[in-house]
Amino acid sequence: MEFVIDITKKLRSRGGRRFDLNCAFSSLEQFVVLFGASGSGKTTTLRTVAGLEQPDSGRIIAGGRTLFDSARGINIPARRRNIGYVFQDYALFPHLTVERNIAFALQPTLCGRLSTGEKHRVEDTLALFNIAGLRNAIPAELSGGQRQRVALARALVRKPDLLLLDEPFAALDPGLRSRLRLRLLEIKKHFNVPVLLISHDPEDIDLFAETLVVYDMGRVRSLVRNYQTEKESSRVSTQLAWRQPCPA
């Protein structure tokens, strides 16, 4: 997928702390990993791609579609971007059952009635993510791993053009983590969807990254394309400082 981002955004916290996001990178690959310490601007970048926040200037292009371009006055609203977003804490609708969480994604209109075809798609998705048995449970009754599955199912049932994942494994215990990483690869293959993933866990990079973007203080410090082959050469690992522990 063609992915271009070149944005600036000034952030001011209430306490007067300043943070300037000024990042630019591009990729033609299917799995982009944003890596860096917390507070380095990864999540803000992801939110601008989803349309949840607006950059001060710049442009964002995904899959040949211009989502944002300040020079041309383009800013497609979040609801028309067709981008799946899995939040760090999953943000499932707490008042809706698993089944209704997923149905919402297919019919997000005010009345929300599903057609017969859409009902079948909900069924297929429940089966695919192995959550059919949980259909009548509400999110509070689910385990962390189950919540993640529901969040992925909800984001993917719409067949998005791009999937954004914000630290999808951070909230899970380590044993579950490695299993769900492999599961994510299967899911990505099944839906054939490009992924932009945030992580500060080197294991995510080793497994997923095709393009690696290293963030530092709101800027892109380094960019490695074709990471899975490049990582074998010592050139990359010496060039990148990501194996050093990151300040929290």
Add this chain to the structure above:
Amino acid sequence: MIRFDLILAPLLLTIKVACLATAGAMVAGVAGAYLLGRARFRGRDLVEAAISLPLVLPPTVLGYYLLVAIGRKGTIGRWLEDTFGVSLIFTWQGAVLAALIVSLPLVFKSAGAAFASMNRQCEEAAATLGASSLSIFFRVSLPMAWRGILAGGMLAFARAMGEFGATLMVAGNLPGRTQTLSMAVYDAVQAGDFRQANFLVLLITLVSTVILYGSAKLLQTSWR
């Protein structure tokens, strides 16, 4: 002897006034809380304070403001008179308006707190899933904040039921027309009819207790 015929009319009127005032306060309070919670403009705190003012102002002051606004000489009052040929002064509709304004801050405050404490990312998730602002409000924000809003609504109902001062100034105390339960208590005590007063007081206390208990129960249970 308790005069039930003197209780029935005020009771029915009280319920009618309180229901309509609560409905109005819920719509206005929820809409106001939602919009103000998301708006960023200068003077936002001032608007919030103005809506909450009836919580602290003496009801007589509020009643006076209302009289000035909707009375024959008031801007709104004259407009109502000229356009629709109606006056709200000394009518039960006037009592609804007084009770609405007095109970509005209760809905406004609890709805504001409910909207502020909900996970905003759920609204954002709905947006990325293709939902419009209207759909997000009715299918995500409102159901998620529902318990807080309902608890506020019950408080508002209780407050509207017991409204006395502002209502007295705007709608008066006309038996059979604008006399509510709290006015009937006042009349009974003035007339020295303590048996009647006792019954009315117990009735009001009972209903209010049930409402307070119910709203506390609603706030206790939540999804998390």
